[in-house]
Amino acid sequence: MTTGSFAPLDFQTLPEAEMQERAATFYAQLRRRRSVRDFSSRAVPVGVIENCLVAAGTAPSGANKQPWHFVVVTDPTVKQRIREAAEEEERAFYSQRASEEWLHDLAPLGTDANKPFLESAPCLIAIFAQSYHLDATGKKELHYYVTESVGIATGFLIAALHNAGLACLTHTPSPMRFLNEILARPSYERPFLLLVVGYPADNAQVPVITKKRLAEYISFV
Numbered sequence: 001m002t003t004g005s006f007a008p009l010d011f012q013t014l015p016e017a018e019m020q021e022r023a024a025t026f027y028a029q030l031r032r033r034r035s036v037r038d039f040s041s042r043a044v045p046v047g048v049i050e051n052c053l054v055a056a057g058t059a060p061s062g063a064n065k066q067p068w069h070f071v072v073v074t075d076p077t078v079k080q081r082i083r084e085a086a087e088e089e090e091r092a093f094y095s096q097r098a099s100e101e102w103l104h105d106l107a108p109l110g111t112d113a114n115k116p117f118l119e120s121a122p123c124l125i126a127i128f129a130q131s132y133h134l135d136a137t138g139k140k141e142l143h144y145y146v147t148e149s150v151g152i153a154t155g156f157l158i159a160a161l162h163n164a165g166l167a168c169l170t171h172t173p174s175p176m177r178f179l180n181e182i183l184a185r186p187s188y189e190r191p192f193l194l195l196v197v198g199y200p201a202d203n204a205q206v207p208v209i210t211k212k213r214l215a216e217y218i219s220f221v
């Protein structure tokens, strides 16, 4: 049974050589992305951020409910409040909550409870996952596969930002309910991730890490 309407698919079939070329080029581009923690204060063009967000908004989602909300933060006062609240949680994480094993696994990344980038980076994008939606009359509309959907949209956003020439950090202060209060989001929206966005500082350093080789994480049947 369907109650929807249908239209012809707009799909471009490519010659195989072009497919190979595009797949390789896309990988070559994506492999240059790094999580950045040292940001320049240089402002980011709003139009670029908006275009990356509309790219994120094309993500597939459960029953096409698009169960996400993105808050773009550039106001220094709001960034400062987020930094203070995040650092409070991070101090508890690094001094009590994290297990020895977790701290050991984080050591190569050189992270600690100080998060100056939450103020120095020009733009924070707080991503919220909506467990349901309230329509204009206050009626509850169910959402499905919320975590999967928001994760896919976030992946699109990270790839779009990188493609547009911006750096970002996927930051997850835990817990991050404080974002609901600071950003005035309703309780049925769960903070999913805080993306820190901008240009890297001139002297930005990144940890030397490796990615698994293909054979380590795929199998063909």
Ligand code: IYR
Residues within 6 Å of the ligand: 090, 093, 106, 109, 111, 112, 113, 171, 172, 173, 174
């Ligand atoms: N949220 C903390 C800890 C942290 C956890 C993981 I898993 C990382 O990959 C990196 C950091 C922090 O931001 O420092």
